[in-house]
Amino acid sequence: MKNWQELERKYLFNNVERLPILMVKGQGARVWDENGKKYLDFVGGWAVCSLGHCHPVMIKALNKQSKILIQAGPHACTPPQLQLAELLVKTSCLDRVFFCNSGAEANEGAVKLARRYGKLKLSGAYEIITTFNSFHGRTLAMTAATGQPHYQDPYQPLPAGFKNVAYNDIDAIKSATTRDTCAVMLEPVQGEGGVNIPDEGYLKAARQWCNEKGILLILDEIQTGIGRLGTMFGYEQFGIEPDILTLAKGLGGGVPIGAFLAKEKCAVFAPGDHGSTFGSNPLMCATAIAVMKYIIKNDVAGNAMRGMACSVYGSQYLLEGLKKLQSKYPFINEVHGRGLLAVIEFKQEISNSVRMACLENGLLVNSVKPDAIRIMPPLTIGKQEIDEALGIFDKVFPKLKIQ
Template sequence: MEVEEPPLPQDNWHDLEHELFLSTFKRFPVTLVRGQGTQVWDDQGKQYLDLVGGWAVDSLGHCPPVVVDALERQAKTLIHTSNQFYTIPQIELAQLLVQNSCLDKVFICNSGAEANEGAVKLARRYGKLRLDGAYEIITTRDSFHGRTLAMTAATGQQSFHDPYTPLPGGFVNVEFNHVEAIQEATTARTCGVMLEPIQGEGGVNLPEDDYLERVRSWCRQKGILFILDEIQTGIGRTGTLFAYEQFKVEPDIMTLAKGLASGVPIGAFLAKEHVSVFSPGDHGSTFGGNPLVCAAACATLKYIVDHDVPGRVKRVGDYFLARLESLRQHFDSIAKVRGRGLLIALQFDSDIAQEIAMACLERGLLVNKVKPGTLRFMPPLIITETDVDKAIGILEDALREKTRR
């Protein structure tokens, strides 16, 4: 007979995590157990307004009914087969991605880092076949491209490099928003430039008006690939389905992940026809693009496109930015407000972001400290003006307690 384990005491989860997990995450001291829309609840029943959105993943909010229904239907039909066979949700997702972007071909994988790895492999393959073996990729300082060894090298932040040297070669990091730095770093070895249209983990750093256009044109002039990492900025986050639409450029390769499947792990890279040089066996994945994940992604993407979620992101994002800007007028400790759509940062004049984030947590608001002096907001894309008002009220209260006006 099976004996039921006694339930664990409610305050035991954090101790157990410390005992069992490799210590990589600095977690907030709450255990989340449930989510609905823009709200989450912890194991003590406390409710929070979520402006972190699973790190820009929960695009349609927590447990969105269209995605839950799609997952339920697909889970009862076919969860997984190998990529040795055709499966329908995968093809439907590729169709949706191609119809709604400027790109022609798709590969589906499991995470952002893996999408970037695939993009770099495709660029190197292109380099071997079309650019006399060129293999180097230029990336920018303060970028973030993922946690695999190669993406650690691609990421332009020394603090990510130091613990893991020597890193794989083939990446050159240059200053962001500086076209000449890219031009100077371009050699016969260069096969591409990889950029985030807006740097997310680097602190929500916006490109200067013509930066992306000028880099695009440099890449065209040199015959090298212009690769956009839209893992954080894509799928409506910045007020258009993809951020490149706002900067008058089209990438040769684009990577996606995060918001694409409402929290079911996914990554993807897309390429223009002329760059699609892979042959069977050049790349692959066991789980990538399985029916369950693709059903979630199709439901997410269809909803975002059919309901003009990017238009709504622009409207609510502008409202959020304006409310933060007026908060800045009242608090000397706020140095800058910046962002696009619902990818927004609040920069302080000192390293108080963690303290403010904790004060918000106590008051039922989840925010992200992206840098010691900077908070980042990347809420579900369905957030309302009323949610924004509530968040501003809590932030104001936290700032009043922790800083001077």
């Protein structure tokens, strides 16, 4: 496709800075551009391709289901929908499931459920406390929930009912809580905010506060869920259970599916309260079942844990490698991560140069902040791929022009 950049300029919105490559093929942890150049993909479809690209179990599930039933609509149940709901409930601490198409939509639904709970059980309480540097999606309400002014300012006025407070600060949650508060919504580890891991005890304290006040704890595990942090759900590592949990990204391993799950006590929707035309789409549900079953059977979450260090479970492979780079290159300020979600923080705003130099050398990484590179590869990667990525960083770093 020779004129693809012309087509991009002419037909697509200029809403994101895209890479100067046309991605045409993916297999495992690799993708290829239109010239046949191969890249090691440590972005993984934006923390989505849990099993890598075009995994055989996904292809098989998609092929099989596409010949049986592709779409049903919200008026009928389908076997993949029911089987996936059962699998999610049996794997998690939650009781009921609603399927949708994306992360933002899952969070919207979770917030609507919390507001419904507030109306019915908390004298009309409607406010949700969220945190600075969070990311909950791009709809208007989720932009209000996302505590990052640069996402919010262009779209003011935003829907009311969200209070953004400091992350990792239980007193900030406590001070913001009023009689109008129906829920606190947190990411167990902030992903888009720069891989921010809270202090031991923060999530437990938030859980305890919600219990004390009778309000709900919503965990946005759209990025951290389904193995990314080294356990099926991130909350397992923090010794708490949410009242509502949201999922997307890795759940479908590459197909668009999201979900929110709730404990029975707050599953208060009545017929007509919420819906989605494509939610529970059997093709997506059948694929997500295949992804989840593969993850469970092959302990893929355990692979994510071994692949990278985690303060709970001890030092592991990728983070050790990143730490070695940190000790070699003084312009690296800090490296940290959990499971297969990690960040390299620099002392200067050089992340875009690093991203482009890595691209040149066959590695895709994400410039999550001007001074930080985020790594979120497929959960199935092995030692050889980690070594290769570390080798590319080691090749790229000495050539950077650092002032």
